[in-house]
Amino acid sequence: MIIEMREFTRVEGNGKAEIVIEDGEVKDVRLQIVEGPRFFELLTLGRHYYDVPDLEARICAICYLSHSVASVIGIERAFGVEVPGEITLLRELGLIGELLESHALHLYLLVAPDVFGYPDAIRMATKHGELVKEGLALKAFGNRIRVMVGGREIHGINVKPGGFGRYPTVEELERVEKESEALLRLARRAVRLFAQLDPYGAQARHFVATDGYLWGERLVSDEEGAFHYTERIEERSLVYSFAKQSRYKGEAFFVGALPRLLLKSEMLTPTAKRLFEEHREKLSSGYVSYNNLAQAIELVYALERANEIAKTLLDRGIEGENVPVEPREGEGIGYVEAPRGVLIHHYRIDGSGKVAYSNIITPTALNHAMMEASLLEEARKLYGEADERAMIGRLEETVRAFDPCISCSVHLVKF
Amino acid sequence: MMDKLKLAVFELTDCGGCALNILFLYEKLFDLLEFYEITEFHMATSLSEGNHYDVALVTGTVSTQRDLNLLKEARNHSEYLIALGTCATHGSVQGSVELPIREKLKAVYGDGGNPMRALDSKPVVEYVAVDFALPGCPYDKEEVYQVLMDIDKGIEPVRKDYPVCIECKLNEYECVLVKKGLPCLGPITYGGCKAVCVRSGLGCIGCRGPLPGEVNPAGEYEILKDLGYDDEYIVRKFKTFARWEP
Ligand code: SF4
Ligand code: SF4
Numbered sequence: 001m002i003i004e005m006r007e008f009t010r011v012e013g014n015g016k017a018e019i020v021i022e023d024g025e026v027k028d029v030r031l032q033i034v035e036g037p038r039f040f041e042l043l044t045l046g047r048h049y050y051d052v053p054d055l056e057a058r059i060c061a062i063c064y065l066s067h068s069v070a071s072v073i074g075i076e077r078a079f080g081v082e083v084p085g086e087i088t089l090l091r092e093l094g095l096i097g098e099l100l101e102s103h104a105l106h107l108y109l110l111v112a113p114d115v116f117g118y119p120d121a122i123r124m125a126t127k128h129g130e131l132v133k134e135g136l137a138l139k140a141f142g143n144r145i146r147v148m149v150g151g152r153e154i155h156g157i158n159v160k161p162g163g164f165g166r167y168p169t170v171e172e173l174e175r176v177e178k179e180s181e182a183l184l185r186l187a188r189r190a191v192r193l194f195a196q197l198d199p200y201g202a203q204a205r206h207f208v209a210t211d212g213y214l215w216g217e218r219l220v221s222d223e224e225g226a227f228h229y230t231e232r233i234e235e236r237s238l239v240y241s242f243a244k245q246s247r248y249k250g251e252a253f254f255v256g257a258l259p260r261l262l263l264k265s266e267m268l269t270p271t272a273k274r275l276f277e278e279h280r281e282k283l284s285s286g287y288v289s290y291n292n293l294a295q296a297i298e299l300v301y302a303l304e305r306a307n308e309i310a311k312t313l314l315d316r317g318i319e320g321e322n323v324p325v326e327p328r329e330g331e332g333i334g335y336v337e338a339p340r341g342v343l344i345h346h347y348r349i350d351g352s353g354k355v356a357y358s359n360i361i362t363p364t365a366l367n368h369a370m371m372e373a374s375l376l377e378e379a380r381k382l383y384g385e386a387d388e389r390a391m392i393g394r395l396e397e398t399v400r401a402f403d404p405c406i407s408c409s410v411h412l413v414k415f
Numbered sequence: 416m417m418d419k420l421k422l423a424v425f426e427l428t429d430c431g432g433c434a435l436n437i438l439f440l441y442e443k444l445f446d447l448l449e450f451y452e453i454t455e456f457h458m459a460t461s462l463s464e465g466n467h468y469d470v471a472l473v474t475g476t477v478s479t480q481r482d483l484n485l486l487k488e489a490r491n492h493s494e495y496l497i498a499l500g501t502c503a504t505h506g507s508v509q510g511s512v513e514l515p516i517r518e519k520l521k522a523v524y525g526d527g528g529n530p531m532r533a534l535d536s537k538p539v540v541e542y543v544a545v546d547f548a549l550p551g552c553p554y555d556k557e558e559v560y561q562v563l564m565d566i567d568k569g570i571e572p573v574r575k576d577y578p579v580c581i582e583c584k585l586n587e588y589e590c591v592l593v594k595k596g597l598p599c600l601g602p603i604t605y606g607g608c609k610a611v612c613v614r615s616g617l618g619c620i621g622c623r624g625p626l627p628g629e630v631n632p633a634g635e636y637e638i639l640k641d642l643g644y645d646d647e648y649i650v651r652k653f654k655t656f657a658r659w660e661p
Contacts, residue, residue: 009461036428036478036533038509039519048648054620055655058508058552061432109438109459120460122453136441143439151615153439154432154553155622158615165615396461 005392008399010110010120015404017395019379026383029375031368031399041358049075049327049353054157056345059360062105065098065150066338068159070345073215075161076325077332078349083323086313087163090149093176093309094159095214095336096302097145100138102339103257103295103302106403107190108135111292114397115197131193134186138299141179145306148172163322170314177310180303184271187299191275194296201288201374201398206248207259208233208342208366213267215336220263221248228333229344229361245368246361252369255341256402257294258283269304272297288374289401295339327353338363340403364404374398420469420567423455425489427475427482428509428536432553433500434458434474443560450567468493470566472559473545476502476510476536483534483542490543495566499559501552503539505624505657508552510536513658547572552622552656555608575607578626579619582610591618596642598652603630624657 003019020028040059044052053071057064069091076083109121112131118124125132143153148168151158158165210216211226218226219233235244247253261268261283265276275297276283283290327349334345341363348357378398382391426434438444438459454465471493477483490496501507512519516535540548549562562572579601583590591613592599599618601610605626612619625632632653639649 007457009457009463010459036476036482036509036536037520038428038430038478038536039512039522040508042512042514042519042522043508046647047651051620051652051655055508058430058432061430061435061553064430064432105435105438113461119462122448122460123462140441151617152611153556154436156615157612157617157620160617165612165617 003388003392005395008396008404010113010400015399017375017399019375019383019395021383024384026376026379029372029379031372031375033368040360044355044358047355049078049161049347049349049355052347052355053159053161054155056360057155057157059362060338061154062102063098063338063340063343064155065094065146065159066336066343067345068150068156069095069215070334070336070338070343071347072159072161073334073336074332074345074347075334075349077334078330078347079161079325079328079332080330081162081323081325083162086316086319087323089309089313090164090168091159092214093145093306094149096306096309097142097149099214099298099302099339100142100306101146102142102403103299104135104139104142106339107194107292107295107299108132108139110403111397111400112193114400115193134189138183138186141183142302144179145176148176160322162325164320167318167320168313170318173310173314173318176306177314180307180310184300184303187296187303188271188275190296190299191279191293194293195279195282197289197292199282199285199287199289200378200394201401202370202377203286204252204254204259204288204370205286206251206253207262207286208248208253208255209260209263210335210337210342213260213264213337215334217335219335219342221253222263229335229346233361233366235361235365244365245372246366247369252373253366254286254288254370255363255366256291257298257339257341258286258288258291259341260337261294261297262286269301269308271304272301275300288370288398291401291403295403327351331357340364340367342366364402367402367404371399371402371404374402419450419452421454421465421467422451422563423465423468423471423489423493424453424458425455425471425473425485426458427473427485427503427539428478429475429500429502429507431458433502433551436553436556437472437559440556440560443556447560447563451563466492469495470563471496472499473497473503473539474499476506476538477542478509478534478536480532480534486539486542495546496543497562498539498545498548500554501550501622501624501656504548504550506536506538507622507656510538511654511656511658512536513654548574550605550624551608554623558607575605576626576628577606578602578630579604579606579608579610579613579623582606582608583613586610586614588613591616592638598639598642598644598649600635600652603632603635603653621652621656625653 053068056071150156344361565572597618600621601619605623
């Protein structure tokens with residue numbers, strides 16, 4: 001017998017799951033990504049490098065800046081271009097804006113309705129209007145940063161190899177400094193709210209993240225030694241899904257807010273670090289559902305860090321100079337932490353500046369196996385115990401904890 | 416009191432941006448909700464209540480059989496259907512990859528292929544008649560707000576039919592094509608975005624799709640050639656958001 005879950009709601013993109021029951025027991029779970037393939041690597045092949053980040057941004061609306069930044073870094077590494085601190089800090093600020101926007105959307109509009117028992121945030125707003133408003137305030141602030149750094153709320157083209165089209169003004173940075181301070185109170189409240197949730201889903205055994213907090217030169221995991229994705233991560237096609245599945249040394253693994261905290265807590269800002277320590281025991285259990293709590297702690301991190309960056313840039317002043325980029329034959333990988341986890345853009349570029357090879361792996365593809373494992377575990381726990389509707393509801397929450405971004409996951413290509 | 420109009424959002428294969436952009440209306444979303452009731456919008460709600468919609472917004476391209484079924488469903492059950500965003504109106508980025516679907520799938524999933532049924536990505540307007548088409552990757556959110564308010568008042572919304580250049584003039588942005596020699600598609604692209612990319616000092620990449628009619632793609636082609644861009648570059652640039660004629 002197969003129990004079919006209908007398409008997931010309150011997630012980005014289109015996916016569903018089948019629960020396979022044999023002899024009265026849950027035998028298997030298949031997570032099906034039904035979103036059509038989007039062929040991004042094919043789209044970028046043969047393209048001039050300068051246009052590539054703007055196209056890659058279209059992979060995903062929720063984390064378009066992560067894609068443009070990963071793309072730009074991959075391209076710069078291929079050419080051996082180094083950008084100065086100012087540009088690096090502004091890119092980081094952009095990623096922070098994205099983290100705020102995305103986590104606020106996920107926690108307040110997609111997950112909170114589960115906590116309070118509503119089908120959506122709009123209906124939840126009648127009783128919990130304040131909370132919804134707080135979420136929207138955080139989200140709007142994140143989006144203002146995305147407009148400032150990225151050029152638009154969605155799919156801006158301001159992030160370029162070697163720098164930016166336009167640099168922020170002093171007034172804009174002052175506003176970031178002020179607002180990030182004012183909003184911190186809301187983020188701390190979110191931590192309290194999500195700390196109360198009971199654990200569900202599987203306990204992850206492997207965690208992977210970039211070696212810096214929001215991007216890196218390589219990846220790190222719970223085992224020792226930084227590595228390139230090609231060394232330990234393998235992808236395979238599935239017959240039932242448009243997304244591929246990745247494994248770390250053959251096993252399911254977890255990327256996202258929780259892995260970031262667990263692997264890189266020493267890089268956190270002061271309040272975020274304190275909150276992490278306070279909840280360390282829970283978080284270390286590795287239950288995927290604690291990703292929600294981890295995201296709330298990251299809201300605090302993002303606001304504190306945005307404040308630091310704005311201060312630093314205001315102190316030293318913005319020069320607004322781009323670094324000249326000369327195409328040459330080369331290969332480069334951009335590793336970025338998109339809000340929902342590690343994002344990899346890998347390019348080979350020819351002497352005339354055209355893309356000759358590209359590979360992109362998104363967090364949702366990396367988490368695919370872990371999502372299946374979590375559904376399986378949860379289904380085994382609940383089958384026969386809860387009624388079917390309650391079970392399916394909880395399974396959907398389990399998927400939601402990953403904050404999956406299904407549109408992103410469907411465009412792999414290998415030559 | 417007048418009954419609220421029933422509003423549905425259907426998402427086919429796309430980046431999620433055009434659906435997400437509705438949530439980015441913030442307070443204006445709550446203004447809209449005075450006139451509309453959302454009865455289907457799976458990114459935002461777990462409810463799914465209707466089989467009749469006054470207004471359906473469809474985002475994305477038809478890239479699978481599922482997409483096609485969903486689109487037909489939406490068309491059959493709605494009074495007024497809006498193709499929302501460049502995916503739905505012109506095919507956008509995934510629609511612009513010019514290879515037969517079999518070859519594309521092979522490149523992605525290897526020789527084993529993928530048994531799930533994929534179709535060549537095409538815009539919504541290729542399959543069904545739409546009552547309004549609002550392009551943009553993503554569209555300008557103020558514009559969708561205006562369109563929905565117009566419909567509620569019984570006014571047929573107006574499609575913007577002027578190029579991005581007009582918006583540069585209105586906002587007094589310096590022309591990046593003439594002044595900086597950047598490959599800007601503003602002269603041949605549907606306006607309505609307030610020329611936001613030119614605000615960043617960058618050339619329009621044509622995300623609202625090609626403007627038909629009096630515009631002159633041949634002229635734009637000549638300008639870009641004179642600026643030193645090669646044929647292949649120009650052609651690819653032109654076709655990034657629309658392989659299909661609008
Ligand atoms: S038109 Fe652009 S923003 Fe809208 S769904 Fe398609 S790719 Fe995303
Ligand atoms: S300027 Fe061009 S690329 Fe930018 S939003 Fe407008 S139409 Fe799209």
